[in-house]
Amino acid sequence: MSAKTDILFYHLENQPLERVLPVLLEKTLERGWRAVVECGSVERAENLDAVLWTLRDDGFLPHGLSGSSTDARQPVLLTVEGGNANGAQVRFFVDRARPSNEQEYERVVYMFDGHDVEAINAAREDWKRLRDDFEVTYWQQSPEGRWQKKG
Numbered sequence: 001m002s003a004k005t006d007i008l009f010y011h012l013e014n015q016p017l018e019r020v021l022p023v024l025l026e027k028t029l030e031r032g033w034r035a036v037v038e039c040g041s042v043e044r045a046e047n048l049d050a051v052l053w054t055l056r057d058d059g060f061l062p063h064g065l066s067g068s069s070t071d072a073r074q075p076v077l078l079t080v081e082g083g084n085a086n087g088a089q090v091r092f093f094v095d096r097a098r099p100s101n102e103q104e105y106e107r108v109v110y111m112f113d114g115h116d117v118e119a120i121n122a123a124r125e126d127w128k129r130l131r132d133d134f135e136v137t138y139w140q141q142s143p144e145g146r147w148q149k150k151g
Contacts, residue, residue, distance in 0.1 A: 006107045007136045009123055013114035014141045017094055018051045021111065022061055024092070025052075025076055029061075033089040033106065035076045040095030045078045048094075052076070096122055114141075 012020060021037070028035045039045040045065060052061040063076035071077055071085040079085075080097070089106040096112070096119050110126060112119040130136055138150045 005105055005134055007130055007134045008107065008109045009127060009136070009138045010109060010111045010147070011114050011120075011123070011138065011140045012111060014143060014145050017111060017113070018048070021048065021092065021094065022052060022055050024109065025061055025063075028090050029075055034074075034086050035090045035092060036084060036086065036088040037076065037078050037092040037094060038082070038097040039078060039080050040097045042080055044095045045080055048078055052078075098122065098126065 010020065010024075025035055025037070037045075037048065039048065049063070049065050052063050055061050061076060062074070063078060064070055064074040066077050066079035066081065066085060072087070074086045077086045077088065084091070084105075090109065091105045091107075092109045092111060094111045096116075110123060112123040114120065127136060127138070139147045140150050142148055
């Protein structure tokens with residue numbers, strides 16, 4: 001990560017990751033960026049893979065699970081490991097996944113479950129560690145599901 005990297009924390013309270021992440025990934029792709037989604041477990045990555053394939057009746061979000069010969073061509077790559085096989089500009093951390101590399105990204109997005117005390121505590125630790133060196137913002141869901149910038 002570099003000092004120019006924007007770091008966004010998304011506090012999920014009213015909608016599950018499976019509803020929020022696809023919207024953010026679509027916005028990422030609309031900007032012409034690629035994304036890596038680092039998951040906390042293989043099971044979560046496989047679940048998100050299924051969600052992204054069946055996102056809409058009329059289509060899907062182009063993506064792949066890491067570990068194949070097509071990783072470099074994927075607009076969205078789901079993984080449980082570090083690295084940036086698809087040359088992504090945005091890295092998402094979900095399901096308590098935390099940074100393990102110093103890759104440069106335009107944006108890093110931490111998404112954490114507001115009903116999981118351990119996830120909240122981990123996000124607080126990361127916020128404190130990153131706020132002095134990066135542009136860090138905190139987003140929280142309103143009861144209607146809209147995102148409100150809090151910090």
